[in-house]
Structure formats: structure tokens, C-alpha cells
Amino acid sequence: MSMSRRSSRADALPCNGHSFQSFLQLKQIASRRNYGLSALEFTPATQLELSRYVAENAQTERRTLCPVGGRTALHFGFSAPEPGVLVSMSQLNRLVDYPARDMTITVEAGMRIIDLQRTLAEQRQQLPIDIAQAERATVGGALATNTSGPRRFGHGTFRDYVIGISAIDAEGRLFKAGGRVVKNVAGYDICKLLVGSRGTLGILTQVTLKLRPLPETSAQLWMTVDSFTEIEDRLQRLLTSQVRPNAVEVLNPAAAALIVASARCELPTNAPVLCVGVEGSRREVDWQLDVLTQELTSIGVQECRQVRDHNADRIWESLTDFQTCADDPLTFEANLRPSQCMAFAERATQLGVAVQVHAGNGLVIGQLLDEAATIDHSTTILNELRPLARSQGGNLVVLHCDGEWKVRMPMCGDAEHSWPLMKQLKRKLDPQGLLNPGRFMDGAATA
Amino acid sequence: MTTALAESSLSSARSQSMLDRLRAIVGKDGILADREDLLVYECDGYVVEKKCPDIVVFPTSTEQVVEVVKLCNEYQIPFVPRGAGTSLAGGCLPIGGGLMIALTRMKRILEINLRDRYAIVEPGLVNVHLTQALKGTGYHYAPDPSSQGACTIGGNFATNSGGPHTLKYGVTVNHVMGAEVVLPDGSIAQLGGTVEDVPGYDLTGLFVGNEGTLGICTKVIVKLTRDPAAYRTMLGVFETVTDATRAISEIIGAGIVPAALEMMDQGIVSALEQAFHFGFPLDAGAVLLIEVDGLEVAVDDEAQRIIALCKQTGAREVRQANTPKERQLLWKCRKQAFGAIGRLSPSYCTQDGVVPRTKLPEILEFITACGLRHDLRIVNVFHAGDGNIHPILLFDERNAEQVARVLLASDEILGKCIELGGSVTGEHGIGVEKISFMNKLFSPEDLAVMSLIRDCFNPKGLCSPGKMLPTSAGCGNEHVPKIKPGRRAAM
CATH class of the missing domain: 3.30.43.10 (Uridine Diphospho-n-acetylenolpyruvylglucosamine Reductase, domain 2)
Incomplete structure (x- = not known):
């Protein structure tokens, strides 16, 4: 067990050769601002040690507890009202059980995503969820923030892969739900409740995941299209395509340029981009690219390129990292019906936002560019876009912004109908409000 | 409480x-x-x-x-x-x-939205009626319990139902985006929605499989799934159950995820043959019903790999369904397997254990030994690809002593599933039947957290009392003692 006053956070930044390093440094600064240098840090070596610590804390000091993994999402939500204890999961990073032939794995929550993926790749298996900054992000952190990326269209999200979970509640009680088998309906599905709960209901300690085979290869068809209206036409054709894409991405030129630059690929970005991903055997991929080209290219499409092999891998990575990639002051995510996305993307483009759309799922990620770097201008843009999202039951949350702007930003989106129920549940499971305050509705403010 | x-x-x-x-x-x-x-x-x-x-x-x-x-x-x-x-x-x-x-009179389909790939239905809608309504659109509702001709989507929601094709496509919770629920105090909650990633906790995910203990669902928003472009359906014929389970293990271990992978042993096959005259081999120890789906360019390759693996593990032959009609008949046989059991025995009791897929040979040997030990006939038809077993214990309910042996054998089989790292229910739910196993699967801490969740939504305990969670002594929530095992079923 180690307990130390946090000094500098710069040492926590690994040299990962990542193309967005300057951005990462910015994020570090932002998170230091959010959490204050005075926060204590506790690094348990075992679940039991953590459980005892949390139990003792609940009885005595009642400090607020902020579980951290790779510290890639500390900017989520509002600033904590008071500095508490950072519970670092870095030593709870062991592989517990990997019966590869059962296609399941059990790991501790602090395991880095990249280590998980490497272990799985040796057995030609994968967790088919795109997680940004995989060198740093941990399984527990990715799960607690319900991270995803372009391939969620074909493969789903964490809720489709977590089959068992262990966590420690605010009283220090170690509890589990689910199990280690792929099909199991015994008891409440607390796994689902904890996915995306941002550490506010329990500190995740161990996870069992369902796995998928690694496909032989994957590729994208990258096409520039005259307008968002023309892209909507292609999206509708894709609904009954002969192909089964694993990703349907739409980028405006600003986002496309960022993604192409970070992937170090030569691809056109001078018009809105429709990027359709496919995977499978070489034969399947070849066939799908051919059929997609026939189905989608007609008047309205300017250029159409196949992205294969290493280039495809790099594009996947950049499409995944876009949500964390810009040097820009604000990143938001809007969740819409898929049919609303192109109108939203068009308006956001007019407002100068770099926009990525997971078009099959109705998710829009926007980076406000430098020119918008004042709180007033950013607020104006968001106030324009949010009603568009709200009009069909969607919402808009701010993933990242300057720490001082947070009080005026919709960090968690507008209140949803079920929030009072969620608050009730939070109070039941964490009556003293010790677990990660500020991350969810409790700090809600409106712009 | x-x-x-x-x-x-x-x-x-x-x-x-x-x-x-x-x-x-x-x-x-x-x-x-x-x-x-x-x-x-x-x-x-x-x-x-x-x-x-x-x-x-x-x-x-x-x-x-x-x-x-x-x-x-x-x-x-x-x-x-x-x-x-x-x-x-x-x-x-x-x-x-x-x-x-x-809820059977609330059975309307309120909306089908193909562009945004969802449907909103009332809870009393029969599962298969949604798929029928979608026919010709290129989309379907993926969860397909064998009772889909009768069971309702609201019931599927409450129990997180599975079905043969959940091996590839997932169970009910993977296809539910949101729901309207009447909570135990009579207030209405809107969970999730017609958009993904609604900010907040995934209460939809928590409510699916709540077995009616958190409220009554009055609307379900379900995802629609694109139809597969092509299928190949095969029947692998094996001399022994052990060979068949080894084939399952090899197929999954080779990284192939078939759309469905179902096992039927000799007892079931002979009953089915009497009922449907499909042409099943009566002398085979077990058959595997295997379906792969995907792109036309890929399904033949995958089918060939599966056939090779079956042959390697000792399959006598692997037949392919050559026409949609043959495929349909194969599936009809599988889904009506329980109807055919009446030909074997006056009464029967089905269990719903799960084991890690590599432990299938072990659990099946245990079941055979268990049957011998208790002098009971046990036949098997189950979702092999998921490791979800359904041993069917045959008996005559007029024979009290035999009934007692059936109960004992059932408990032993489920106990063995837990010992092998599995669960006592893959898709049927805990209900009242398996409530006594909850404290074998879960620790007092696990159950305490589950009780907190139930009490949060159902504080008076008026809604579906006595289900899923064992009650601590003194609560007065007694559940009826198990007298004799169930005899009919259709998974």
C-alpha cells in the first residue's frame, strides 16, 4: 500500500509516441486543475486492501473517493466539490483467468487496454470495442465511462460484453454480479448498471468479458460526397445493402483533415466524407468493398478510395481517438436518432465545429475549433445545437472543456426523465455521497 | 422490507x-x-x-x-x-x-421505424408477431426463444429471454433500447429511449431480467437487426454424446461463432423422429444442429471448416439442409422438441444450467452418471454453443418416490454447474424454482446489494413478492416448498 501526497502529474504521462501528445499534456493540466494538487492518492495492491480502506474511510474520515485508471477521462463531468482521495487502480492490473477456448477472460480493472488486447491477439481473439488512448486507458476506466468507437455499429458496446463484475461499494463491501459464463440470468444484471456509471456507484475491481474472434482483415471505403444530403441518401441505401458494414462514419472536412493527418494517410478531405468499414476474410472484404462501391458511388460522390491493411488500421485508430484528439477547447457528444444526424452535422459544420458521426448509431462527436475559444462563443454554439439534439429525444453532453467553464456547460446533458430515479438509486447505494462526486447529475448546471 | x-x-x-x-x-x-x-x-x-x-x-x-x-x-x-x-x-x-x-390485451405494435432501426411495442405482443410484421423489410427482432409462438415481449423483457440464435446475436437485453415501466408505487418511469447512449445509468439494462420485481413494463423499445444475407444449416451425426460435445468445443475453440449450435441426444432424436419423421438417424448417440450465417461469399467456407472439425471429432456424417423448407423443418423439430417428449414419459422436468463451454463433456458425463445413480432417464436438448444445458428428467408424477429422486438429481446437476464455474439459469430465470440456489451462487454481500436495488424501487415488496431473491428469516415472505418438479416446458 502506498499513500502519498501527489506532487507532479507530469511523471504519469508515458512516452507512447502518440500523435496527440501535446493534447494529452493539456488534458493533464486540465485534470490537475479539476482535482487540485492537494488530493491524496491511494494505490491498493489487492481487492481486499481496497475494501478495507473504503470501509474504514466510510466509518471515519468520510473522504470522497475518486477511482482512477489511466487518467484519460478525469475531465468527465463536473469538478469535484472538494479534494478527496484518488484511488489508483494501477496495481490491480492482473490477468485472473483466460480460458481462451471458452472465449471469456477475467481481469482486474486496472489492466491497460493495450495489454488486454495483446493478450487476446495471441489467441486470435479480441474485445471488439474501440477504446481511445489504449496505451493508458484501463479496462475499469473504459467500462466506467462506457467508451466506444466506430465499430460499435457492428459489434455493440461494453454492455454487450461484460458478463461478470466485481466492485466495492461506498461502505467497502466487495460485491459481484453475473459470473464467468456467457449466458446467465441469475440475479439483477448489475453489470449493466455499472457500465457507464463513472465510478459513482462502486469502484470496479474485476471484470469478466465475452470475447470475439479476430477477423482476418478489415478495410474502409472512403468517399468524399457533395453534401450531407447526398450522404443521407447513401445512408438510406446502406440500410438494405448486401454488405454488412462494421462501421458507418461520416466526417465533415475539418474532422476528416484531423483524422487523416493523425493517421498519416493520403485521403481526400475537401468535402464531407462517408467512411464505411468492413471486416472478415480477405475474400469477404474484397467482395464487400466491390459491392459497396457499386451500391454507393453515383453522381454526388466525388472521390472513392479503398483503405486497406496498415492504412486501415491507422484510420481505425484515428477514428477512435478523435473523441480525445484535438487541441481544441471543447469536445461534445450528441446522441440522436440516426435519421437526424446529417441535418445536425450540417448545422454544426456551419458553426465551425469539427464533426465525426457514428452514423449507424446516431452519435455525433464535435470539437469546437480554436476560434471558438471563449466561453461565450462556445455557449452560443452549444445553445444552438442542443435543441436540435433534444427535438427527437436526444441529448448533448460535454465530454471535455476548460475546468473553469464547467459551471456553465451541459456536462451531463439536459435532465432526462429517469434522473430522479437514478438519484434515488445513487442515494441508496452511496448514502454518504462518497463515490466520485460531480461526475453525474449531482453537479448539473445549464448553459 | x-x-x-x-x-x-x-x-x-x-x-x-x-x-x-x-x-x-x-x-x-x-x-x-x-x-x-x-x-x-x-x-x-x-x-x-x-x-x-x-x-x-x-x-x-x-x-x-x-x-x-x-x-x-x-x-x-x-x-x-x-x-x-x-x-x-x-x-x-x-x-x-x-x-x-x-398484459395480454396490451399487444399492439406502436411504431416500426426502419430508418432508425427500432420498434416500440406493448408488452403483451407475442414475440413472433413482431418478426412476422417485419417480414420483407430486411430486418427482424433477433431474440427467438423456442416458445416464441406464445411468449410475449414483455415476458422476454422481464426474464431476459434467450433462444437458439442468441449465440451470435445476444439475448433480450442486447436488443432493448428502452422501456416504459410502471413502478411498484404506480408512478411511470421512462427508461432509455429511441436514441442510444442516453446520459445516466443504464436502468434499461438493470430492468431487463428483473423478473417483475422492479415494476411492470408497459412499453418496450427494441432494436431491429438486419437479416443475414445467407445461411447454411447442418446436422452433424455423432456416435456418442462425448464426440458431439468435443466437436462443440473444437468449433468454438477455433474461433468460429455459428449463428446457432444446438445439441440433441438419442432420447430426444428418437422422440422427434416419431413425431416429425424428419429422417433422423435413430442409432446415433447425438446430433448437432449447426447454423452459420453471413455473406454468401463466406458461409460456404465457414460451413466447410465446421464440417471438417466435426469429422475430426468423429462425426459419422454431416448433412446439409439443401432447401429453405428443409431448414425450416429442422428448426421446427428443434423448437418443438419439448412437445415430442410426451411420447417418452408422462411427466418431465427441465433444468437450465450453464457451464463454461469447454466443460460440456464433463457436465454431460455427470448427467449420465447422475441418471444411472438415481435410476432416472435423462435426455438432453440444449443450446450447446452457449454452454446452456437443458437436461430433461423423465418421470411419472404419480410415483412420489420417483419424484423425490428427480428433485435430488436436479439439485445435484445444478450444484455441479456451479462447481464447474457456471450458473443455475441461462435464460429461464430464478423465479421461485431456483431461489434456493441464489446463496450458493452469490455471497451475502452480493445479495445485500441486490436487495438494496430491489428495495429502492419496490420498498413495500408488493410487486412480485417472493421472486428471485431469497428473503432473510423473519420477513414473512415464505415461498411455497417444492413438492414436485415441472413437467412441461418449451424453451
Whole structure:
């Protein structure tokens, strides 16, 4: 067990050769601002040690507890009202059980995503969820923030892969739900409740995941299209395509340029981009690219390129990292019906936002560019876009912004109908409000 | 937690005033209260335990459900929702009597939106009716329990139902985006929505599989899934069950995820052959029904790999379904396997254990030995690809001593599933049937957290009392002792 006053956070930044390093440094600064240098840090070596610590804390000091993994999402939500204890999961990073032939794995929550993926790749298996900054992000952190990326269209999200979970509640009680088998309906599905709960209901300690085979290869068809209206036409054709894409991405030129630059690929970005991903055997991929080209290219499409092999891998990575990639002051995510996305993307483009759309799922990620770097201008843009999202039951949350702007930003989106129920549940499971305050509705403010 | 079970048998005066008020809510035709009418509702697909509700109501709208639930709160009587009553675990058993809220008249499809790939349906809609409504659109609703011709989407929601094709496509929760739920206090909650990633906790995910203990779902928003472009359906014929389970292990281990992978042993095959005359080999130890789906360019390669693996593990032959009609007949046989069991035995009891897929040979050997030890005939038809076993114990319910052996053998089999790292239910639910296993699967801490969650939404315990979670001593929430095992089922 180690307990130390946090000094500098710069040492926590690994040299990962990542193309967005300057951005990462910015994020570090932002998170230091959010959490204050005075926060204590506790690094348990075992679940039991953590459980005892949390139990003792609940009885005595009642400090607020902020579980951290790779510290890639500390900017989520509002600033904590008071500095508490950072519970670092870095030593709870062991592989517990990997019966590869059962296609399941059990790991501790602090395991880095990249280590998980490497272990799985040796057995030609994968967790088919795109997680940004995989060198740093941990399984527990990715799960607690319900991270995803372009391939969620074909493969789903964490809720489709977590089959068992262990966590420690605010009283220090170690509890589990689910199990280690792929099909199991015994008891409440607390796994689902904890996915995306941002550490506010329990500190995740161990996870069992369902796995998928690694496909032989994957590729994208990258096409520039005259307008968002023309892209909507292609999206509708894709609904009954002969192909089964694993990703349907739409980028405006600003986002496309960022993604192409970070992937170090030569691809056109001078018009809105429709990027359709496919995977499978070489034969399947070849066939799908051919059929997609026939189905989608007609008047309205300017250029159409196949992205294969290493280039495809790099594009996947950049499409995944876009949500964390810009040097820009604000990143938001809007969740819409898929049919609303192109109108939203068009308006956001007019407002100068770099926009990525997971078009099959109705998710829009926007980076406000430098020119918008004042709180007033950013607020104006968001106030324009949010009603568009709200009009069909969607919402808009701010993933990242300057720490001082947070009080005026919709960090968690507008209140949803079920929030009072969620608050009730939070109070039941964490009556003293010790677990990660500020991350969810409790700090809600409106712009 | 308080409970109203003790008072649940209504005094006649109170009963009369409640009946009058219920009639005002659901109308004269929406209520049953005569003893002979109620008999139908004394059990579901789990016939071991029986209890008549005092009253059954058939609301036709969310508002009526709300009014009914509020009335139950006012009178402090327990209530339980019911769909088609196909539960195999006693999920619809009205413990302590009280009111049964039958949702079968709320069966409309409210919206189908193909562009945004969702449908909104009422809970009483029969599962297969949604798929029928989608025919020709290129989309379907993926969860396909074998009882899909009868079971309702609301019941599927409450129990997180599976089915053969969940191996590749996932169970009910993977296909539910949101729901409208009437909570145990009569308030309405809107969970999730027609968009993904609604900010906040995934209450939708928590409510799927709640077995009616957190509320009554009155609308379900489901995802629609693109139809596969092509199928190949095969029947692998094996000399022994052990060879067949080794083939399953090899297929999954090779990184192939078939759309479905089902095993039927000799006992089931001979019953099916008598019933359907498909041409199953009667001397085979076991057959595997294997389906792959995907792109036309890929399915043949995948089918060939599977055939090679089956041959390697000793398959006598692998037949392919050559026409859609043959495929349909194969699936009809599989899904109606339980109907055919009547030819083998007057009564039967099905279990729903799960083991890690590589442990299938071990659990099946255990089941065989268990049958010999207790002098019982046990046949198997199950979702092999998921490791979800359904041993069917055959018996004659008039023979009390045999019934006792069936109960003992069932408990031993489920105990072995836990020992092998599995679970006691893959898709049927805990209900009342397996409640005694909860403290073998979960620690007191696990159960305490689950109880907190139940009490958060269902503090008075009026909604589906006595289900899923074992109750601590002194709560007065007794559940009916298990007298004899279930005899009919259709997974």
C-alpha cells in the first residue's frame, strides 16, 4: 500500500509516441486543475486492501473517493466539490483467468487496454470495442465511462460484453454480479448498471468479458460526397445493402483533415466524407468493398478510395481517438436518432465545429475549433445545437472543456426523465455521497 | 422490507369494494374473480407450485396499469404481472395471492421505424408477431426463444429471454433500447429511449431480467437487426454424446461463432423422429444442429471448416439442409422438441444450467452418471454453443418416490454447474424454482446489494413478492416448498 501526497502529474504521462501528445499534456493540466494538487492518492495492491480502506474511510474520515485508471477521462463531468482521495487502480492490473477456448477472460480493472488486447491477439481473439488512448486507458476506466468507437455499429458496446463484475461499494463491501459464463440470468444484471456509471456507484475491481474472434482483415471505403444530403441518401441505401458494414462514419472536412493527418494517410478531405468499414476474410472484404462501391458511388460522390491493411488500421485508430484528439477547447457528444444526424452535422459544420458521426448509431462527436475559444462563443454554439439534439429525444453532453467553464456547460446533458430515479438509486447505494462526486447529475448546471 | 402477504386474502367487504373499483378501471370484461376462471392462472410453465390469484385484471393501457397498481398500494395487496405464462421457473406464480395483472390485451405494435432501426411495442405482443410484421423489410427482432409462438415481449423483457440464435446475436437485453415501466408505487418511469447512449445509468439494462420485481413494463423499445444475407444449416451425426460435445468445443475453440449450435441426444432424436419423421438417424448417440450465417461469399467456407472439425471429432456424417423448407423443418423439430417428449414419459422436468463451454463433456458425463445413480432417464436438448444445458428428467408424477429422486438429481446437476464455474439459469430465470440456489451462487454481500436495488424501487415488496431473491428469516415472505418438479416446458 502506498499513500502519498501527489506532487507532479507530469511523471504519469508515458512516452507512447502518440500523435496527440501535446493534447494529452493539456488534458493533464486540465485534470490537475479539476482535482487540485492537494488530493491524496491511494494505490491498493489487492481487492481486499481496497475494501478495507473504503470501509474504514466510510466509518471515519468520510473522504470522497475518486477511482482512477489511466487518467484519460478525469475531465468527465463536473469538478469535484472538494479534494478527496484518488484511488489508483494501477496495481490491480492482473490477468485472473483466460480460458481462451471458452472465449471469456477475467481481469482486474486496472489492466491497460493495450495489454488486454495483446493478450487476446495471441489467441486470435479480441474485445471488439474501440477504446481511445489504449496505451493508458484501463479496462475499469473504459467500462466506467462506457467508451466506444466506430465499430460499435457492428459489434455493440461494453454492455454487450461484460458478463461478470466485481466492485466495492461506498461502505467497502466487495460485491459481484453475473459470473464467468456467457449466458446467465441469475440475479439483477448489475453489470449493466455499472457500465457507464463513472465510478459513482462502486469502484470496479474485476471484470469478466465475452470475447470475439479476430477477423482476418478489415478495410474502409472512403468517399468524399457533395453534401450531407447526398450522404443521407447513401445512408438510406446502406440500410438494405448486401454488405454488412462494421462501421458507418461520416466526417465533415475539418474532422476528416484531423483524422487523416493523425493517421498519416493520403485521403481526400475537401468535402464531407462517408467512411464505411468492413471486416472478415480477405475474400469477404474484397467482395464487400466491390459491392459497396457499386451500391454507393453515383453522381454526388466525388472521390472513392479503398483503405486497406496498415492504412486501415491507422484510420481505425484515428477514428477512435478523435473523441480525445484535438487541441481544441471543447469536445461534445450528441446522441440522436440516426435519421437526424446529417441535418445536425450540417448545422454544426456551419458553426465551425469539427464533426465525426457514428452514423449507424446516431452519435455525433464535435470539437469546437480554436476560434471558438471563449466561453461565450462556445455557449452560443452549444445553445444552438442542443435543441436540435433534444427535438427527437436526444441529448448533448460535454465530454471535455476548460475546468473553469464547467459551471456553465451541459456536462451531463439536459435532465432526462429517469434522473430522479437514478438519484434515488445513487442515494441508496452511496448514502454518504462518497463515490466520485460531480461526475453525474449531482453537479448539473445549464448553459 | 414490509410485506402485505399476511393480509392478502381479502376480507369479503374489502374484496367487494376493490372489485368495484377495479371494474371501474378496466371495465366489466377486464376482470376475473370467479374460482373456476382463476384456475387457469394458478401456475405457468412451471407446474410444481400452484397458487390462485384472488383477482386477474386485463388492462388495455398504461394508465389502467397505473390505476390498478395504485389501488393495490391502497389496499396493501401484492400484485404480479403476467404475459403468456410460459415461464419455466414460476415467474408468474402469484405468491400470497393478490392481484394478477395480465398484459395480454396490451399487444399492439406502436411504431416500426426502419430508418432508425427500432420498434416500440406493448408488452403483451407475442414475440413472433413482431418478426412476422417485419417480414420483407430486411430486418427482424433477433431474440427467438423456442416458445416464441406464445411468449410475449414483455415476458422476454422481464426474464431476459434467450433462444437458439442468441449465440451470435445476444439475448433480450442486447436488443432493448428502452422501456416504459410502471413502478411498484404506480408512478411511470421512462427508461432509455429511441436514441442510444442516453446520459445516466443504464436502468434499461438493470430492468431487463428483473423478473417483475422492479415494476411492470408497459412499453418496450427494441432494436431491429438486419437479416443475414445467407445461411447454411447442418446436422452433424455423432456416435456418442462425448464426440458431439468435443466437436462443440473444437468449433468454438477455433474461433468460429455459428449463428446457432444446438445439441440433441438419442432420447430426444428418437422422440422427434416419431413425431416429425424428419429422417433422423435413430442409432446415433447425438446430433448437432449447426447454423452459420453471413455473406454468401463466406458461409460456404465457414460451413466447410465446421464440417471438417466435426469429422475430426468423429462425426459419422454431416448433412446439409439443401432447401429453405428443409431448414425450416429442422428448426421446427428443434423448437418443438419439448412437445415430442410426451411420447417418452408422462411427466418431465427441465433444468437450465450453464457451464463454461469447454466443460460440456464433463457436465454431460455427470448427467449420465447422475441418471444411472438415481435410476432416472435423462435426455438432453440444449443450446450447446452457449454452454446452456437443458437436461430433461423423465418421470411419472404419480410415483412420489420417483419424484423425490428427480428433485435430488436436479439439485445435484445444478450444484455441479456451479462447481464447474457456471450458473443455475441461462435464460429461464430464478423465479421461485431456483431461489434456493441464489446463496450458493452469490455471497451475502452480493445479495445485500441486490436487495438494496430491489428495495429502492419496490420498498413495500408488493410487486412480485417472493421472486428471485431469497428473503432473510423473519420477513414473512415464505415461498411455497417444492413438492414436485415441472413437467412441461418449451424453451
